[in-house]
Ligand SMILES: [Zn+2]
């Protein structure tokens with residue numbers, strides 16, 4: 187769902203409004219379904235271009251998108267012909283003005299009814315410990331909430347939103363022309379209301395007629411135990427306010443888990459590397475291995491090789507739903523001492539001498555054995 191609107195238009199993130207408009211016009215001219223050669227691919231590309239332009243040409247929406255990478259799927263039910271996504275009269279109006287001097291084909295009439303607010307995305311990083319135990323986190327963000335002065339109507343309190351008198355509330359103007367090819371019916375976006383069908387004679391001063399204002403918001407998100415990188419938590423109704431009495435969108439919290447200095451995670455399993463001494467590896471040993479909820483005992487047998495993997499059942503991550511847990515996978519690595527005590531050195535030299543007596547293979551034979559395929 188998240189699209190990089192800047193790359194859709196082929197502009198830099200710091201592009202000016204003029205740059206954006208220029209890029210949009212160039213692309214729209216190329217991909218307009220009425221002029222492009224490959225109609226099917228052009229239509230989806232055209233839709234994408236319009237969507238990008240709709241966000242990036244509006245300073246408030248652009249700022250919002252820059253901050254949240256906003257998921258703009260709440261504006262559905264908008265313009266018909268291109269599958270929705272236009273939350274104001276601008277996008278589609280502009281493009282038709284460009285090509286047909288304001289003419290607009292039939293079948294694209296849109297009702298100026300309530301529109302649901304956009305969904306918001308909030309990216310949140312938590313630690314592996316928090317993902318293990320579950321956590322509540324307070325998050326703060328800015329969203330477009332319903333204007334409290336006008337209760338979202340956009341009209342100054344005490345005044346009314348009236349039906350547009352030019353188009354009679356339909357948002358479109360119809361004209362019939364006689365041409366040499368026959369009668370030609372054109373529908374045009376109403377120039378007075380911009381297709382909204384309504385007209386606000388006295389706009390609310392707080393929101394300047396938009397019905398929504400940018401407002402800081404904070405809330406506590408409950409993150410269940412067992413969540414993973416990419417988990418998404420939906421906070422219903424905490425997205426942007428709707429327009430013309432439409433319901434608000436939702437807030438989606440996208441989780442990422444910070445890398446841990448000890449554990450790696452694979453699904454619900456936790457992976458850990460454990461260093462052991464070579465005497466432990468040769469003789470076998472019992473010791474404690476760290477897990478996220480305390481140490482857990484592990485016994486290795488004599489002759490354990492470096493790189494051996496031990497599975498400790500049920501000591502990994504919890505599953506989000508249900509009571510089971512993944513495993514703890516410990517890989518042992520034999521650590522060779524870099525400094526020896528005098529006594530340690532004596533013992534090892536003694537051991538080396540015994541080993542040499544009992545093993546008549548040369549060093550090179552042993553190397554060959556090690557590399558011989560089984
Ligand atoms: Zn207002």
Ligand SMILES: [Zn+2]
Nearest residue numbers: 350353376379
């Ligand atoms: Zn009108």
